[in-house]
Amino acid sequence: MIWMSFLALAVITLLPAFLTLWRRAVARDERSAALALHEAQLVELDRDLASGMIAPAEHIVAQTEIQRRILVADRAPADTTERAKRWGVVVALMLIPVVAVGLYLTGGHPGFPAQPLAPRLEAIKARDAKAGEAIDKLKAMLATMAADDPSLRQGYILLGQAEAARGHDADAATAWRKALDLGFAPDLAIEVAEEQVRATGHISADSLDLYRRALDAAPKDAPWRQAVQQRIAQGEHEQEQP
Template identity: 45%
Template sequence: MSGVGFLAVTLMAMLPLFALLLRRPARTASAVTARGSALTLYREQLHDLERDRDAGLIDESERARAELEIQRRILSADSMTEHAMAPQGDRKRLLGLLALLPAFGFALYLVNGHPSLPPQPHGSAHSAVSPEMLRLFDKLARQVASMSPDDPDYVRQSILLGQVDEHLDRIDNAIHAYRQALAVRFIPELALQIAELQTQRDGHISADSLALYRRALDAAPADAPWRLAVEARIASGEHDQAH
């Protein structure tokens, strides 16, 4: 997009805001203020107390205590100092700020972008990994491969390896590492992660992923925040399997 196009689109997007600010505000009989709102609220509460007492919901002593507290709040609200507003001055300042927004946006565009830049592939969104870090990741993979599943640290290291592979967008390797850990100890959240990765890779909920969703849901605590989402996944998977 060229600079002229950028400014044109920005101004078109801001036109409704300018129109709203330039419109003459309708005159109202009285302005809404914090003091007035508070007094109205407390007076309504007094009416509610009378109604509850007449209905037998509270006794006279409870009504008297509550009425005393509300009256104290009324006195406190009545002493509030109202500050005069300057809507016209605020309107002018806001219009000035809106007028400066395209200039700031265009300056950022000139610094961080240029029409001649080619489109960036999705893969470039991932942070670059240095050769030193890649060597450390390979060392971790060899370490996990040499460990016995009976090792107390095996599950943690396998999950860590899976997270590294997932970060590097090596989905099959990540699934393999996660499954190694899941085979030793069933963790509902880990089963969900595997099922999600497989669904992302396959483009649909396979029978294996559906089974993982069901096992995770069965093993999940009753207050797990993701229960509803997993139930929706299972329903979608069952529908796909039936068709």
Template identity: 40%
Template sequence: MLWTVIILFSLLCLVPCWIALCKAPTITNTQQSALRVYQSQLNEIKNDLNNGLILEPEYNQAQLEIQRRLLKTDSSIQSSMPQSPLSRGSVIVTGLGLCCIPLAAIGLYLMNGVPSLPAAPLAPRLVEQKEMSQKVAPYIEQLKIRLSSLSMTDPKRIEGYLLLGKIEASRGNLIAASQAWKEALNQQFDPNLAAQIAEVQTQTEGKVSEDSVQLFRKALQAAPKDIPWRELAEQRIAEYERAHR
């Protein structure tokens, strides 16, 4: 059933392309009226010539002027008309090419994806995540105790708090992650880490706090000009300034 829906939606997406290929060119009412007027003028001067109302040089001059206007109108029609429809063979070839797009996409999915793998329900994944978090919790506590016993000048303390923050972030505990990273930042300032902490705090708090904006500003002052997150930090600072005007 799923594959049927996928194929139907793929074909539905190709409908505008088919319409564009098969749609015939059209002429507007104004252009049709202009063509009829010029045609009637040609017939009128032809009748005048036959009835002796005008001489042949006058007829030729009038005919030339009307033909000039007719050609000008025809060129405007050509420029305003859509492209001429493709031949039947071209339409078939183009249509087959369009149909190959969804087929190629499905083929790539069958080759590189895992279509036979059933979708994992959310509830079992949440239970598994909770169990994993409970298993890791004792080790996290041991790591915290170990880090608290290290001196402020010990380089291992920075590495430990960085690791602790990474573990907490992987568990989805961003508040604990930012607290751990702050311990490492207090021991040794790093502009990249400061900007990371400020962004995590902004996401968890739902706004740019004073502490976060101070971290962003310090990070921008210490970071190179071409740092990738400079634009983000400047946007956060601008958000804070707009909110506190």
């Protein structure tokens, strides 16, 4: 049944192109055009003779010359370039569904059951709801922990990672900032600054300060030193703007 659907879709898709090709007038070749031109010249020549514009002797000479040209043109081979091009396009169009089916058989899985969009959206929504519940529980647990609890900082780092995974940049920056206040680390300071930039769309004075502090505390061989220096230059430029 699925192959019949594929065939129907291919016919519906390619039918307008086929109709356009077959309805298109075939351009006349050089031989046909020359013959038509000379025949028109003969008609015009007879009209000039009838109106008295040329003498009978001139008519005979001109008629003989045109007839000679007709004989020469009639021996010329017909030009089939246009027809060949049209057939080339037809063959190319016919190859499209063949290639598509071949690719589907190579990388597709016809035996797999259908995967409608609605159930997948429901699954994503359920997963997000479950993640939200887990984050709420983590927040509640962190709220009950003592300020000097050594696990509190790691808890805020985990909370920031969870919020960042959901695309909640501002919430991730807030959680990581709390972890940073409990213990400064250059890598974490950069994470906070980057999340703040993603959340606000610009480098604020606070983010710029975090970049500077991270650069000052970073080891000399830190692989991200150059990137942070570029961020600092960008932030200073933005701060100078009115």
